Amino acid sequence: MATSMRKLAGCSTCIYFASSRFSTSLPFRKITPNKFKGKQSSRDWVTRQLNDPYVRLANEENYRCRSAFKLTEIDDNLRIIKPGGIVIDCGAAPGSWSQVAAQRIQLKSKHDGTQKEGMVIAVDLRDIEPIDGVTVFANSDFTKSETQSKLLRMLDNRLANTVLSDMAPNASGNREHDHQVISELCLSVLKFSSQVLESGGHVVCKLWDGSEKKKLLSVMNRMFETVKTIKPDASRSDSAEIFLVGLYFKLRKK
Ligand SMILES: C[S@@+](CC[C@H](N)C(=O)[O-])C[C@H]1O[C@@H](n2cnc3c(N)ncnc32)[C@H](O)[C@@H]1O
Missing domain, CATH: 3.40.50.150 (Vaccinia Virus protein VP39)
Incomplete structure (x- = not known):
């Protein structure tokens, strides 16, 4: 996991976004984590997070998790x-x-x-x-x-x-x-x-x-x-x- 993005333990959908590398400001285009190096499963997880409207909303409203x-x-x-x-x-x-x-x-x-x-x-x-x-x-x-x-x-x-x-x-x-x-x-x-x-x-x-x-x-x-x-x-x-x-x-x- 990249050091600039912390995935919180205990819930596969919980993240804090701490980096503009993962900017979520493009609502209609599928975003892929170009600079994220890692296993394919991790890349898939990041891609899904970046394209999830509830993840973006949680980020905007300062909730710790989309839940x-x-x-x-x-x-x-x-x-x-x-x-x-x-x-x-x-x-x-x-x-x-x-x-x-x-x-x-x-x-x-x-x-x-x-x-x-x-x-x-x-x-x-x-x-x-x-x-x-x-x-x-x-x-x-x-x-x-x-x-x-x-x-x-x-x-x-x-x-x-x-x-x-x-x-x-x-x-x-x-x-x-x-x-x-x-x-x-x-x-x-x-x-x-x-x-x-x-x-x-x-x-x-x-x-x-x-x-x-x-x-x-x-x-x-x-x-x-x-x-x-x-x-x-x-x-x-x-x-x-x-x-x-x-x-x-x-x-x-x-
Ligand atoms: C899906 S996460 C909860 C997300 C949380 N509702 C939120 O919105 O941030 C599930 C949590 O259940 C906790 N959990 C599982 N078994 C537990 C147990 N026996 N006692 C206390 N917590 C437990 C896990 O540690 C994990 O953090």
Whole structure:
């Protein structure tokens, strides 16, 4: 990888552009990385990034990753992020979902006059560079009980309004195996959510589509008033990625 362009670990679509060598100012012509020397697969990756409108937009709007626009679209449509709310972002690195969540709890809070502080907690296996308005909990495996206990301590008896998971394992290339692993991550998120969500709260879980979807949807249908499966425009059409969204958590006893 060229020294002037850093590909962030943990997500194949996340980059910071730090060089005019990769100028993205020509919207209608396919751009190829002429001066980029590397393996063909790396050249293909760079070419795809340079020609992706969401990568350009992320760069322009200072999001760490194009994934920001997946959450933006989900929230624009379903209003899952509440003014002054508490959001837990699982698998948050490099941090674009947390950036969106932090902006939205603050902006919405100012807009509706509640002026509540809100909180976003970003947890990931990997390191996360600091993000304004976000409590970073890095280098931690979300599925471990010690991580979840620490999250509970961070909540300090408050309930979360929204739990987000864009967690994904490193793809092994075996689609069924990867599907099973990400399904386990989803189950772990749902189990944790049932402990921390307020009544009426929401969950978003990334899944690579496959045989376990039915089981996950059935678990979610028991937990939430409404369950939706969403493929945002920003999600690449050649990816098996979908998002399971649970709206209005209904199990919490008052
Ligand atoms: C697609 S990236 C997330 C991108 C992020 N939503 C953003 O917008 O910047 C998936 C992340 O899930 C994290 N992850 C995978 N398994 C995890 C686990 N068990 N605990 C915590 N994070 C995990 C990976 O380290 C990776 O950073």
